[in-house]
Amino acid sequence: xxxxxxxxxxxxxxxxxxxxxxxxxxxxxxxxxxxxxxxxxxxxxxxxxxxxxxxxxxxxxxxxxxxxxxxxxxxxxxxxxxxxxxxxxxxxxxxxxxxxxxxxxxxxxxxxxxxxxxxxxxxxxxxxxxxxxxxxxxxxxxxxxxxxxxxxxxxxxxxxxxxxxxxxxxxxxxxxxxxxxxxxxxxxxxxxxxxx
Amino acid sequence: xxxxxxxxxxxxxxxxxxxxxxxxxxxxxxxxxxxxxxxxxxxxxxxxxxxxxxxxxxxxxxxxxxxxxxxxxxxxxxxxxxxxxxxxxxxxxxxxxxxxxxxxxxxxxxxxxxxxxxxxxxxxxxxxxxxxxxxxxxxxxxxxxxxxxxxxxxxxxxxxxxxxxxxxxxxxxxxxxxxxxxxxxxxxxxxxxxxxxxxxxxxxxxxxxxxxxxxxxxxxxxxxxxxxxxxxxxxxxxxxxxxxxxxxxxxxxxxxxxxxxxxxxxxxxxxxxxxxxxxxxxxxxxxxxxxxxxxxxxxxxxxxxxxxxxxxxxxxxxxxxxxxxxxxxxxxxxxxxxxxxxxxxxxxxxxxxxxxxxxxxxxxxxx
Numbered sequence: 336x337x338x339x340x341x342x343x344x345x346x347x348x349x350x351x352x353x354x355x356x357x358x359x360x361x362x363x364x365x366x367x368x369x370x371x372x373x374x375x376x377x378x379x380x381x382x383x384x385x386x387x388x389x390x391x392x393x394x395x396x397x398x399x400x401x402x403x404x405x406x407x408x409x410x411x412x413x414x415x416x417x418x419x420x421x422x423x424x425x426x427x428x429x430x431x432x433x434x435x436x437x438x439x440x441x442x443x444x445x446x447x448x449x450x451x452x453x454x455x456x457x458x459x460x461x462x463x464x465x466x467x468x469x470x471x472x473x474x475x476x477x478x479x480x481x482x483x484x485x486x487x488x489x490x491x492x493x494x495x496x497x498x499x500x501x502x503x504x505x506x507x508x509x510x511x512x513x514x515x516x517x518x519x520x521x522x523x524x525x526x527x528x529x530x531x
Numbered sequence: 532x533x534x535x536x537x538x539x540x541x542x543x544x545x546x547x548x549x550x551x552x553x554x555x556x557x558x559x560x561x562x563x564x565x566x567x568x569x570x571x572x573x574x575x576x577x578x579x580x581x582x583x584x585x586x587x588x589x590x591x592x593x594x595x596x597x598x599x600x601x602x603x604x605x606x607x608x609x610x611x612x613x614x615x616x617x618x619x620x621x622x623x624x625x626x627x628x629x630x631x632x633x634x635x636x637x638x639x640x641x642x643x644x645x646x647x648x649x650x651x652x653x654x655x656x657x658x659x660x661x662x663x664x665x666x667x668x669x670x671x672x673x674x675x676x677x678x679x680x681x682x683x684x685x686x687x688x689x690x691x692x693x694x695x696x697x698x699x700x701x702x703x704x705x706x707x708x709x710x711x712x713x714x715x716x717x718x719x720x721x722x723x724x725x726x727x728x729x730x731x732x733x734x735x736x737x738x739x740x741x742x743x744x745x746x747x748x749x750x751x752x753x754x755x756x757x758x759x760x761x762x763x764x765x766x767x768x769x770x771x772x773x774x775x776x777x778x779x780x781x782x783x784x785x786x787x788x789x790x791x792x793x794x795x796x797x798x799x800x801x802x803x804x805x806x807x808x809x810x811x812x813x814x815x816x817x818x819x820x821x822x823x824x825x826x827x828x829x830x831x832x833x834x835x836x837x838x839x840x841x842x843x844x845x846x847x848x849x850x851x852x853x854x855x856x857x858x859x860x861x862x863x864x865x866x867x868x869x870x871x872x873x874x875x876x877x878x879x880x881x882x883x884x885x886x887x888x889x890x891x892x893x894x895x896x897x898x
Contacts, residue, residue, distance in 0.1 A: 374624070400543075409540055413547060420551035427555075427562040434648065438621050 341472035343528045344465070348476025350524040354452050354459075355484040356517060361452030365485050366510055368446070375489035378443045379482025383475070385425065385447050386456050389418050390474030393457040394467055414457045422448045452481050463530070487517060569650040572596070577660070581647060587613070588642035596655065597662040597755040599701060601712055604643035611642040618651035662755055665690055665700075669750045670726065675812035679778050682743050683719070683728040684752055691724040692756065696763055696785040697867060697893065700727060700756030704742035713739025716869070716895060717757065718781035720788035727754070732778035761893050764865040767794045772858065774878045776804040776850055776870030780813060782895060786867060787817075791824050798826040800858065804850030804874065806835045808843060830857060851877040860885050868894040 339347075354360050361382070368378045393414050401407050426444040430437045447453060456477045460470045491513050500509050565583025570590060572579070581590040588604050588611050591597075602608040609629030615638050622630065626641045645651075667684035675681050686692060694717055701712040719728035731743045746752065763786065764771070771790060773783040783801060790799055805811050817829040832846035832853045846853045851874070858864075866882050868875050875894045882892055 400547075404539065404543060405536075406540055406543055409544055412544060416544075416548055416551060420555055423555055424558055427558055431562045434620065438623070 339469070339530055341468050344469050344530055345472040345476040347528045347530040348473050349480040349483065350521065351527055352530055353480040353484060353518075353521055354455060354477045355481050356514070356521045358455060359518075360455040361450045361481055362514075364446050364450055365481075365488065365514070366507055368443070369485050369489040369492055369510065372486060372489045372493060375485040376482075378446070379485050381443045381447055382450065382452065382481050383478030385418075385422060385444075386453055386478035386481070387471065387474040388425075389414075389421055389453055390456055390460055390470050392417055392421060394460065394470045397461060410458070410461060411454075414454055418453055418457075419448050452477070484517065488514060491517075565648050568647050570594075570647065571650070571652045572655050572660075573657075574652070574654075583647050583649075585647055586643055587615075587619075587640075587645040587647055587651065587653065590647055591642065591655075595664065596660060597664060597701075598642050598655070598659055599712075599714065599758050600643060601701070601714060602643075606641060606644050609641065612639050613642045614638050614654040615640045615645060616652040616654060618647075618649050619645045619653075620648070656760075658758070658760065661693075662758060663690075663692075664753065664755045665692060665727075667727065667752050667754070669746045669748055669752060671748060672746060675730070676810050678733045679810075679812060680731050680733070680744050681718070681728060682731055682746065683726060684754075685726050687751075692727060693724060694721050694727075694757040694785075695759075695761065696721055696789045697761030697782050698757035698759035699782075699895075700729075700754045701758065702729070702739060702743065703753040703755075704739045706738045711738055712755070713737075714758070715739070715743075716759075716781035716785070718784040720785055720792060722789065722792050727756075728781075730778060730781040730784070761867065763790070764891075766863075767797050768863065770862055770864040771797070771799040772802070772854075772864050772866040772882070773800065774802045774804075774850060774854060774866065774868045774870070774874075776874040777810075779869030779871075779895065782867060782869050784813065787820070787827070791820065791827065795824055796826055799828070801827070801829045802850050802854050802857075802878075803829075803831045804853075804870070805831060805833055807833060808837070808841050828857070849877065850874060851881045854878055855881045855884075858882075858885050862886075864891065866892045868892065 348354070352358075355362070355365055364378060369375050396413060396417055397407070397410060401409060401413065422444050429444070456474055459477075460473055465473055488510065492510060495509065495513075504512070563584045567580050568583040570579040570581045579590075579594050581594070585593075586604060588598060588600060598611045598613065600608065600611040604611075606625045612629075612634070619638075619640050622635055622640065623644050626644050627635075629641060630639055666687045668687060670683045670685040672683070673681045697716070699714050699716045701714050703710050704713055715729040715731060717727055718730045719726055729743065731740050733744050734740045771786065773786055775783045780803065783803070787799060787801060790797055801817060811831060814829070814831055817827075821827050821829055830846055830853050832848060832850050833843060834847075834849050837843055846856075864885075864887055866887055868878050879892055879894070883889065
């Protein structure tokens with residue numbers, strides 16, 4: 336078991352070990368949906384929610400089912416199946432009970448099914464041997480970290496729309512470069528807290 | 532005992548997946564159940580009761596109202612535009628690429644993206660309400676040029692189609708992702724209600740054209756129609772100008788035959804642009820028609836240079852040059868153009884110079 340406190344894990348997941356900017360997970364939707372702050376905020380919120388829920392469920396599945404049965408080698412495929420089913424279920428629930436939330440978040444949910452950051456968070460939780468509370472803190476922190484990163488990029492891209500980007504850098508190219516700069520900026524947080 | 536681990540793995544994973552799938556199915560049964568919703572068309576003209584939870588497009592199809600849709604409801608063609616006056620929810624990000632700002636303001640939506648969750652009120656153009664689904668049998672399939680075929684369908688049973696020249700049908704073609712609909716102009720004249728004829732050019736890799744080029748005599752086909760908002764000018768003193776290029780012949784043939792059936796003395800011009808002598812078709816039958824109706828003028832033009840040994844006594848160069856050469860200014864005309872976008876653009880410019888009002892120029896462009 337890791338000894339780090341939940342609070343440290345939470346803060347580290349947002350800043351020093353940002354799942355997007357240090358591990359580069361979840362890049363596809365990060366690049367695709369960062370055109371506008373409004374959209375990216377919606378997607379970011381959905382990721383936070385799904386990430387915290389799936390870490391909890393996958394924690395239960397891993398330590399409750401896979402471990403006792405000696406089937407830990409199945410973790411990848413099982414986690415993916417659980418995430419996909421959970422996202423489907425959430426989409427249905429949101430669509431049914433809160434049309435407003437559905438139009439704000441629901442349309443992003445199918446995108447999240449295949450977001451590798453979600454699977455990554457579940458796998459890190461296992462590799463780093465977090466306890467249940469630590470997992471919850473990590474899931475929440477990783478989700479918030481991802482959302483912060485995408486909203487930051489969306490803000491920058493909105494500004495960039497009015498700047499003279501050389502033609503060969505326009506679009507995804509400049510977004511990748513800005514992401515790199517953003518990742519370097521986040522390195523400034525290194526040393527504040529640290530988790531493995 | 533080594534293999535037991537595989538058995539365990541497969542069994543437990545299958546078990547988990549079955550469990551998850553069952554959970555989702557149960558959830559779907561209770562959650563995606565909106566009960567019966569009222570679907571009101573044109574303010575009470577045709578109220579329908581439909582199952583909620585489906586898309587507007589599929590509900591309309593289930594009630595035999597055929598809105599044009601080429602992609603089969605994937606939100607990638609933008610053809611299924613309707614006005615939703617209330618009950619459609621906000622415009623989705625999947626629709627915005629296909630809607631202009633003006634359309635969004637007036638409530639235009641893509642029917643395939645709007646899900647029915649409550650009572651919904653829509654406006655559908657009267658033409659779409661007349662659209663029916665037809666089953667037919669291939670009567671003949673004839674090669675016109677190296678890549679163009681004329682396919683003729685005979686409607687099954689006592690079905691009859693009432694079409695106007697310039698309208699089109701959507702033929703159902705099989706594809707790996709299930710049936711899709713592709714639009715083709717009707718080339719048979721409007722006075723033949725028992726048959727539908729199409730002129731199809733083979734597009735490499737095209738789903739619809741490959742299917743239609745391969746159907747054999749006696750094969751069953753399904754299509755919906757007629758669609759299209761073109762109305763032939765009913766005033767016999769108005770000249771009709773048809774300009775086609777490539778395979779844009781189908782609507783012209785329909786217009787010309789329907790026209791001379793009704794007004795044998797009316798003036799009509801047909802300009803048709805081809806590249807080489809190999810692309811020429813229907814010229815003989817139009818020349819024959821010309822001898823019967825002296826006011827019918829047919830002009831074919833070849834845009835490529837003649838090969839050695841070929842003979843051609845018609846026009847050469849792009850078709851808009853021929854239009855410019857033959858038409859004099861200041862005559863009341865209505866024009867129908869069909870062909871590639873560049874041709875449409877060039878011909879429109881020439882016709883406007885000749886004094887045609889933009890409202891009297893109709894076109895079908897296939898880019």
